[in-house]
Amino acid sequence: MRLVFTLLSSLILSLPAFAELEGKRPKPEGWFYGIGVGFSESIYKGDRNRVIPIPGIGYIGERFNLLGPFVSYELYENGPFDANAKLAVRFDGYDADDSDFLKGMKDRDRSLDGGFSLGLQREDIARLELEYMHDTLSHHKGSETSIQLSRQFNKGPFFFVPEVSAHYLNQKLVDYYYGVEQNEATLERGRYEGRSGWNYRADLNFSTPILFGGFTRLDLGYIWYSNSITYSPIVDQTEGYNIRFAYTRFF
Template identity: 40%
Template sequence: MKCLVFFLIVVLLSTTVFADGTRGDVRERIEPKGFLYGLGLGINQEIYSGYDYRVIPLPIIGYRGDNFRVLGPFVSYDAFSFSEFELALQVAPRFQGFDESDSFIFENMQERKFSMDAGLGLSYEKKDWKVGLSSMFDVLGRSNGYEAKANISRVFRKGPLFFEPSLSVSYLDSDHVDYYYGVKANETNEFTSKYLGKSALNTTFSLSLATPIFLGGFTRIVVDYTWYDSAITNSPLVEDESNMSVRFLFSKFF
């Protein structure tokens, strides 16, 4: 049902996205170019039992150019472009994982570690719309899994405020799901049972609010709400079917 809703929304919005026009002026304004610095903070509500939330500090030293972008550990390079299409090489951290100290539910379990993903992203931008496809692989060999994602968004401007709602669907393969949500036979405890993770399809709605009016820099707040596939929520480690995360970013140009 979630996939059908997403497909219908994409079809509806695409009639506007692929209308005549060029890259929108509003998107250009919220993505200026140059060297930048700042800080960020992420707060993720966790779906694991007994693990309330994860706090992620995000120091920012970066650069945004025509083809190359670095924002802390996030890196993107536009390797090929044609008209409004861009094919990019991407590297991004994966802030997942746990150890025994995080919750009672992880007792007797091996640590699941933070990792880094790398892969390709294909995007199309026109009239402040953006449609993206990406495929990212675990390059540190933690889960040996991958994620494929489809996303559609649009930027709106109201005075000095920029709003960007977006909708995405992400496919996680069985290796990824089993690593972060599976339970091996020798890892069970009184609260869990053996569980083999299978591939999953999650849906996320995001809303970004950005403005340049504070302290001579650029402030962005992003709220994500994700609905998880039953392949994840059926895990004995999981107690919630959805979660919310918030990211705060403040950056200035040198």
């Protein structure tokens, strides 16, 4: 189920990119629907990778966006600057029965993070965004701060967006999702207390609004995990990738 929601988030987040085409067309508004498929590697030992088809639905308004498990509200916009309040489901975590290696661990639950973002959009250069999100349900009790730089290129109706981002995960978040408590430790799975660290991502998105009366997008992503995560005995990946395809259109 965790992977289902992760892929759904990627699908429904494809439409806002269409809504921000650097002023090349009016921002679309209203309800939309779509479907997508994605592949994502699991970072946890013994947890298999899956390919899953996902349906999606959401709403884009003048200031308010409801994108499945993601909500945002524009607080401020003036020229190239903008500020937004956000709520987002955090999809990290696992069930102990996801793999034989995780048996005996407590489940690590998804949570609902809330926070804000500050953006600077220079149409002739790039978009810079700073975001801070904190646990609102007291599951991981931690926070994530990220900075992202992206640039959009277009060739006719085809759009290409390379993105690079850095994500600082604080100690509480890392320890909750990747730590091993004393009562969970075994001979193969030692006690481990997570520390804060940085994850780094590189993404490349291809999109076009000309196919089948809707919006089509292909995402290619790669992540480098912090040592504070990869040193965990329940983790067997230092890097990972994901591939997603999505199609959305308005009602």
